[in-house]
Each structure stands twice: as C-alpha cells, then as structure tokens.
Amino acid sequence: MSPPDWYKNAIFYEVYVRAFRDSHGDGHGDLQGLTQKLDYLKDLGVDCLWLMPIYPSPLKDDGYDIADYYGIHPDYGTLDDFKSLLKAAHARGIRIITDLVLNHTSDQHPWFQASRREKTSRYRDYYVWSDTDKKYSDARIIFVDTERSNWTWDSAAGQYYWHRFYSSQPDLNYDNPAVRAEMLNVMKFWLDLGVDGFRADAVPYLFEREGTNCENLAETHSYLKELRRYIDKHYPDRILLCEANQWPRDVRAYFGEDDEFHMAFHFPLMPRVFMSIRRGDSEPIHWALEQTPPIPPNSQWCTFLRNHDELTLEMVSEEDRQWMWKEYAPDPRMRLNLGIRRRLAPLLDNDQRKIELAYSLLFTLPGSPIIYYGDEIGMGDNISLHDRNGVRTPMQWDDSANAGFSEAKDIFAPVIDNSMFRLRDVNVASQKAKPNSLLQTIQKMIAVRKKHSALGYGYLTWHNLNTRAVAAYSRTHKKDRLFVLNNLSDSKQTVHMDVAGRSLTDILRNKIFPVTNDQLQIELEPYEYLWLETTK
Ligand code: GLC
Secondary structure, rough: OOOOOOHOOEEEEOHHHHHHOOOOOOOOOOOOHHHHHHHHHHHHHHOEEEOOOOOOOOOOOOHHHHHHHOOOOOOOOOHHHHHHHHHHHOOOOOOEEEEEEEOOOOOOOHHHHHHHHOOOOOOOHHEEEOOOOOOOOOOOOOOOOOOOOOOOEEOOEEEEEOOOOOOOEEOOOOOOOHHHHHHHHHHHHHHHHHOOEEEEHHHHHHOOOOOOOOOOHHHHHHHHHHHHHHHHHOOOOOOEEOOOOOOHHHHHHHOOOOOOOOOOEOOHHHHHHHHHHOOOOOOOHHHHHHOOOOOOOEEEEEOOOOOOOOOOOOOOOHHHHHHHHHHHOOOOHHHOEEEEEHHHHOOOOOOOHHHHHOOOHHOOOOOOOEEEEOOOOOOOOOOOOOOOOHHHHOOOOOHHHHHHHOOOOOOOOOOOOOOOOOOOOOOOOHHHHHHOOOOHHHHHHHHHHHHHHHHHHEEEEEEEOOOOOEEEEEEEEEOOOEEEEEEOOOOOOOEEEOOOOEEEEEEEOEEEEEOOOOOEEEEEEOOOOOEEEOOO
C-alpha cells in the first residue's frame, strides 16, 4: 500500500490518447494502444498518467467540449477498454487521473440542446442565459484570437448564453443545485470505475457575479470544497489537481486548508524557467519562488515545462510577454492567444544541453513534475497545423513510416520529420539504444530523484552565489540534503559555495568534487547542471 500522500512525490505524465498509439489501425490513437505502451511508461519511471478528455465530443476543442460525461469517444474505444487500461496500469503501480471539465459542456450536449429549445425544460437553467450581452462585462475573454465576447446569441433560445472559452462551449450554471449535483455524479461514476482522481479543468470560472471579473469567487471555492469533502469521505486516496492559470496568491486559495485541491499546477514558474535560460539569469526563477506562498502540509504543486496548450504568458508582465514572444515566437504563426504554441525542444533550439537543464530544474524545484508526452524524446512541433494541434502530433516510437504510432495509411496528423527534428533520431527506439540520449538522461534523472526524498518532500533554500547565471539551491528532507547547481548561461561559470564536509558527489554521474576549508569551487560548463550530495 502506498501512502495516501503518494502525489506529493510522484512523476506525472500527460497523455493525449489520440496521439499515443493506434491499436486499431484507423489512424487515431486509442485506449488499447495506450495499454500496450504502459511498460514503456513504467520503465521511464512514471507514477501517474493524466489523460486528456476521452469522452464523446464533437471535438471543437479536442474533447474539452464534452457531449456525454459517461462514455468514451468511439475513436478511443469503449468503457471496457478503459477498465482494462486501468487494471493494467494499476497492476504496474501506475495511477490514472482523467480530465474533469466542470465549467462547460459542448453545445452538442443533450442538456444544452434541451436548454436552448424549451424554456420550460428542466435543463433550461443548466446554462447561463441572458436577454442582454452586457452582463458580467468585467470578465476577460480568454481565447482572444477567436472570441469577441463571452456571450453568444442563440436563435432557438432567443437569448444570449455565457461562455468563457469557445462559443461551442456553453458554461454550466453553478447557481443551479441540479448542475452541482450532476457533476458530483460524474465524479462518482469515474471514481467507482477506479480512476485515481481528476485534473479539474478551468476551475476559476464556475460562478459569475456582477461587478467582479468572475474568477476565483468565494462561491466557486465553496463548491470545490464540496467536491473534496465527497472524495475524502468516499475515496480517500484519490486526488484533485487544479488547473487555475492564476498568480500564486490566487492559486494558494485552491488548496484551502488541505480541504480543496490536493495539487495545483504552478503556472507562474513555467515561463520563468524559459526566461531564465534565455537570459542566463536565475532571477526570474528566484522571483517566482519568492512569490510562491507556503502551502498546507498535504498539498503539493504540480510543476511543468510544457503541456497540450500554448505556453501561456498570462502570468507575466506585458513587457515580459513581448520579450518572450520576440525571443521564443519570432514567427507570428508560433503565437496563439496570450502564448506560444511550440514544444519544449523547438523552444530550446533543439539543444540537448538546454533541454536537460530545463528538466534538471523541473526535477529539482519543489513540486511533483509532469512530463508532456513526446517531450522526453525532444519531439518537434508543426506550426502549420491549426490551433494547438501542432504540439499534439503522433508519439514517435521508432523510425518506421508513421513512427510506429499506427499501421494505418492515413494518420490523424503527420509525424514530425524535418532537417532539425529527424525522425531517425527523435524516436523512442533509437534513443533507448543510444547512451546519453535525452530519453536515457531523463530516465536516469527520474530514477535518481526517486532515491532522494529531499527532491520530493524537501524544503528549498536558495543560495545567492557570486554569479546570478547559476541557479543554486539546496533541498532538505530529514537527513537527505542535496545541492543543485544549474548554469543557465551559454558561458562557463566558476562558482564558490560554502558547504560543510570533505567532498560532494554528483549523484547523476558519480563524479566527486573536493571541498577545501568548507569551500567548494566548481567550474560549470555552459548549461551544465549538477545534483550534489555530501560524499558518504
Ligand atoms: C483548459 C484546457 C484547454 C481547453 C480549455 C477549455 O485550459 O487545458 O485545452 O481548451 O481548458 O476547456
């Protein structure tokens, strides 16, 4: 039995099922395909998968527009396939959380269809209707590239309906107790099947109140606490992971006092990792850590470098956003809404030193890390594909046609094979065979991280060194203490650090560094990172 706080020191992995492995030969990945690949994930050291939405959906927002909360999209298989996947994952000690989209449904959902057609339907009040499109005018528009308003006119209903995302995603009305009860039922259904929890999508927007920006409202928190109480009472080792793209002080509220979410994504840290690496300056990372308030004892951050969305720049200043766009999205097609639609490796110039450095930060800063599928082999992206599809292309397993993803003639999106990201190099099989490939290095980092409770549970002490080009900190948990050095710059850096002991060992490469008079002096190569432990 693993401890109830397993999530505090777990490696998460985000899977887009359509892109992972096609077992049916129809060009779309599916649940059986994912099941076939569990051993790969186990070897990598993954503890918990997060599956993007797998429900029936017209796919206007890749499944975040749900038409039936109780089924599986036919492209992905059946509920039985899902049960088999859970069983096979659990047998390997891998947990699975699924996406829980609370805020909105698809406009194709029968609730919405009934709601718009009949004023007397019991579903009328499942959505937010209004005679005017002037209400809640302080709420911002999130998909600024496509939506002009959060209200859309519906001729069948003769009213406007409210939506925070695409107009094909009407917001549910959480003031209606029936809606609140429906979502508890949805949770119960999947928890009874055995899922280990949920990544709760877009939670800040559940309620609307005039005169506010309709985000992070007290009513929203109180409903989310109700969901947590339900889980704690009936399913004590399952988790809720919060997607709230907000500043740390606002996200802090989503942990409650260990009575709301178990985990929350750390949005503000992520862009600052990229800023720090581009500027060769640890200050942005340090700033983000300083802005991060303490969280309750059973709560944990979920840290990430990239995910299925654009690299969001909502949590940076206007000036920094312009700078990030200039540096990381020089081609306007790389920009989307307030972000950058590129994958990790292309962002970091496909330079393995920089990619490893980013992972070194991910695996050693506080929080449980999540890896976005394909980023462990440094997959490229395809900016000619619409919306965020360019970062959702097929997983590359080998260098055969379709990259071992599918035997079909036509697949849902092309694999990435170009002069910078050659399929020959960017695939699982070839990186498994090649010592020091990105995949092998990440596997090693994960294995080493697992041996050190300091990296999962430890507190962080920031070390101000003689140079800001190196992010230096220690992580301490009980007797386990590690020093981490990350050279963010493209030049050599010599650092001096006060440390007690005779020598330090680099636990990734078993190299020993002598300490003289409690002073460590190390020369770091460009983008070099070291995880150091006092030599035993
Ligand atoms: C979340 C998802 C994103 C989706 C949006 C609307 O932000 O990550 O992919 O488009 O919610 O559901």
